[in-house]
Amino acid sequence: MNTDIHQLTETLTRARQEVAKIIIGQSEVVDQALIVILTGHHALVEGVPGIAKTLLVRTLARVLGCEFARIQFTPDLMPADITGTNVFNLQRNEFVLVKGPVFTSFLLADEINRAPAKTQSALLQAMQERTVTIDRQTHPLPPNFTVFATQNPIEYEGTYPLPEAQKDRFMLKITMNYPAREEETSLAERMLGQESPEAMLARGAVQPVVTAEALVTLRQQLEHILVRPEMVGYAVDIVRTTRSSDSVLVGAGPRATQALVLASRAHAALNGRDFVTPDDIKAMTAPVLEHRLILRPEFEIEGLSVAEVIQRILQQVTVPR
Numbered sequence: 001m002n003t004d005i006h007q008l009t010e011t012l013t014r015a016r017q018e019v020a021k022i023i024i025g026q027s028e029v030v031d032q033a034l035i036v037i038l039t040g041h042h043a044l045v046e047g048v049p050g051i052a053k054t055l056l057v058r059t060l061a062r063v064l065g066c067e068f069a070r071i072q073f074t075p076d077l078m079p080a081d082i083t084g085t086n087v088f089n090l091q092r093n094e095f096v097l098v099k100g101p102v103f104t105s106f107l108l109a110d111e112i113n114r115a116p117a118k119t120q121s122a123l124l125q126a127m128q129e130r131t132v133t134i135d136r137q138t139h140p141l142p143p144n145f146t147v148f149a150t151q152n153p154i155e156y157e158g159t160y161p162l163p164e165a166q167k168d169r170f171m172l173k174i175t176m177n178y179p180a181r182e183e184e185t186s187l188a189e190r191m192l193g194q195e196s197p198e199a200m201l202a203r204g205a206v207q208p209v210v211t212a213e214a215l216v217t218l219r220q221q222l223e224h225i226l227v228r229p230e231m232v233g234y235a236v237d238i239v240r241t242t243r244s245s246d247s248v249l250v251g252a253g254p255r256a257t258q259a260l261v262l263a264s265r266a267h268a269a270l271n272g273r274d275f276v277t278p279d280d281i282k283a284m285t286a287p288v289l290e291h292r293l294i295l296r297p298e299f300e301i302e303g304l305s306v307a308e309v310i311q312r313i314l315q316q317v318t319v320p321r
């Protein structure tokens, strides 16, 4: 294995270990978040309140030496509340840019569906272009800029659901499930014994394993991971099958294919390999496709879930050797 890739996989192993000091369990979720960061993309994060969504992103920021910010979306949030504004400074007799919270590395965008379309667009545009334009001046965002967006799944009233076309901009949908019983027990015990995970973070119990600058260089090492043409073909076949499946009304577009290939390559790195296997692609299929498929209503009424459809699709597609 090339020494640079070795350095990447070593760093990832240490990052996982540091995160595990704060986040109990959720190892698949941690890996998916790392994949999104490594590939320079963005994620939707879904999970009930109090399942450690905020804690996860905060912890990742600490471990990867990156800045963290959070925006709570509300119905009255304006685009400028995200991007920033030029404010007139009387003393200096000139306009000064006051940068908005989007100018950070890891951004937690909480309940994006609670803000109207115009405000959502400001965020989506920043995600896509990795720059922000204020009064016709364009400002670059930090190189590790990654958005983790949550949606409010329970109270649909007074929300503005993300249009399908915009969900496609998120590389993965990261689903956080309830912890296992032992994990929940150790969570409860930790609260009785030691300090809270937030206090641990604050006092520096977790150390960065890289700097933000080094992370940028490390991420480039992904290019040296081998993706054989058969593996690309496999990813393409999986995504194309979503378009012909009889239970699917709207299948996944070409962005899904790109996401699947890139996420699988990062998944290989996380597992200490410098080549992609069919298992990497299988592991990334659900989080890549989950938010991009719309089932036909009659199948939905029957109780079929997107997750089940994705498993069926995986069974249909021939696995390369």
Ligand SMILES: Nc1ncnc2c1ncn2[C@@H]1O[C@H](COP(=O)(O)OP(=O)(O)OP(=O)(O)O)[C@@H](O)[C@H]1O
Binding pocket: 022, 023, 024, 025, 026, 047, 048, 049, 050, 051, 052, 053, 054, 055, 056, 179, 187, 196, 197, 198
């Ligand atoms: N897997 C876990 N590992 C460590 N702590 C956890 C875990 N799950 C829950 N917690 C605890 O739950 C608390 C709440 O976490 P957090 O505020 O990050 O949740 P959230 O998902 O962002 O909730 P909300 O949707 O209300 O914003 C944390 O402070 C932590 O103590």
Ligand SMILES: [Mg+2]
Binding pocket: 053, 054, 055, 110
């Ligand atoms: Mg939260």
